[in-house]
Amino acid sequence: MPYVTIKILEGRSEDQKKALVEKVTQAVAETTNAPIDKIVVFIEEMSKTNYAVAGKRYSDRT
Numbered sequence: 001m002p003y004v005t006i007k008i009l010e011g012r013s014e015d016q017k018k019a020l021v022e023k024v025t026q027a028v029a030e031t032t033n034a035p036i037d038k039i040v041v042f043i044e045e046m047s048k049t050n051y052a053v054a055g056k057r058y059s060d061r062t
Contacts, residue, residue: 004025004028004042006041006043008043008045009048047059
């Protein structure tokens with residue numbers, strides 16, 4: 001049973017997350033031959049205050 005974790009910054013719409021899950025599930029099914037009903041996808045949304053690049057929090061970027 002494949003498990004996929006996707007970490008993204010907060011702010012995506014429900015429609016975007018739905019499409020992401022559908023497409024990732026399809027890609028995993030096609031590449032692993034796993035049945036779709038056995039593929040699990042987790043979306044972990046990260047707060048922009050808890051994500052930083054090059055010493056700068058994303059929430060502090062202008």
